[in-house]
Amino acid sequence: MELNTKYMGHNIKYFDEINSTNVYAKQLIKEVKPPEGTLIWSDKQLQGKGRLGRTWASAANVGIWMSLILYPKLEPEKISPLTLVAGLAMCQSLREISGLNIKLKWPNDLVVNGKKICGILSEMIMLAEQEVAVVTGIGVNVNTKEFDTELAYATSLLLETGKQFNREVIISKFLSQFECLYEVYNKEGTFLSLRHEYENLCVNMDADVCIHIGDEKFLAKAVSLSDNGNLCVRYEDGRLEEVSSGEVSVRGVGNYV
Ligand code: BT5
16 A cells, blocks of 8 residues: 555554454554554455444445554543544545545534445554553445445435445555644644544534433534533533533434434
8 A cells, every 4th residue: 555654553453353453553563563654454344343333334345444543642531532533534535536525523423415435433442551552443435336234324425425445545645644643743743733624524513413421312403522522512501511422422403413
C-alpha cells in the first residue's frame, strides 16, 4: 500500500480472517507493545465488535475492518474524543474519495442518506499510572452489495454510488488525514481546533436528538460541541447540558439519524 505518512500504518499486520482486529490489537499491546501507528487490518472478521457488546457485520472482501494502535500523551479523560478525531478524518477522506455527502453522527458513526456507513470503537488500556494505549477500531462498508435484513439502517459506498472502491486507497488517505488531526489533538489536548470542522460535518447539529442514559430517554436539541468533544444539548425545559460520549447514545427522533 502506498502511504504518505510519517508513522501511521508503517507497521501493518494483515489477516485474511480474524476474530476481531480490536481484540487482536489489545492482545498485541499486552504482549509486545508494537510501535505507534501499527495497523491491524483483516479482510473478514468472525466476531466483529460494536460498543456495549453489540456485533459488527464484517463480511469478506467488501469492507475495511481495521484497528490502529496509539500511545497518546494525554490524560485518560482526554482519550474518548480520539474517536471523534478518527471519525472526522474518515469522514473527510470518504467525502473526498466518493463525493458523497457523508456526515458524522456524534460520537462514533458516519452516515449518509440516513444510514450508517462506518462505525468506530475505541478502547483504552492503562499501561502504567500515566501511560495509556488506545485501540481505535474502524469499520467501513465499502463494496457491500446487501446487508442482512436486521441491518435495515446500514449502507455502503457501493450501494450509495453504484461504484466499487479500492480499499487501500481509502485506508491510505485516512491514515494521512488521521495522522495530521491526531498530532493536533495530541499536542493541544483539546478539541478546540477541530471543533468547527466537526460541527460543520455533524448531522446532529441543530437537530432533535433523543439522549439515552441507561434506561431513560430525554428529548433535546443538539446545539454545539464543547472543547472537550462533549455534545452540548438543550432540553425541552430550556436547560443546557453537556453530555459525554461515554454516558449516552444519541438517536434521531423517530428514526436512526
Ligand atoms: C460501532 O458500534 O459502530 C463500532 C463498530 C466498530 C467496528 C470495527 S471493525 C474493526 C474493529 N474491530 C472490531 O471488532 N470492531 C472494530 P455500535 O455503535 O455499537 O454499533 C453497532 C450496531 O451497528 C449494531 O448493533 C448494528 O445495529 C449495526 N451494525 C452492525 N454491523 C454493521 C455494519 N457493517 N454496517 C452498519 N451497521 C452495522
